[in-house]
Amino acid sequence: MTAVVPTGKKQGTHTGRVAVRASGYFNVSTAHGTVQDISRRHVRLLQRADGYSYTFQNE
Structure with missing residues (x-):
């Protein structure tokens, strides 16, 4: 999932x-x-969970 937080302490785009x-x-x-x-x-x-493990990539 990705989270786009526009304001606040957790501001930014977080993917994981x-x-x-x-x-x-x-x-x-x-x-x-x-x-x-x-x-x-x-x-x-x-992406929905399908039982396969995926790796992280840089944004």
């Missing part, structure tokens, strides 16, 4: 694997670390 939290927010694990508590309105699906 996600984990859904019980609160409804997402954690995005990128090649540079984990960005926590991203709202659903900033997240866009890139």
Whole structure:
């Protein structure tokens, strides 16, 4: 998934694997670390899970 956050402390574009939290927010694990508590309105699906492991690439 990719998250484009326009303003705030977590501002920027974050691409990586996600984990859904019980609160409804997402954690995005990128090649540079984990960005926590991203709202659903900033997240866009890139590829559905199909059981295959993909690697990270630089943006």
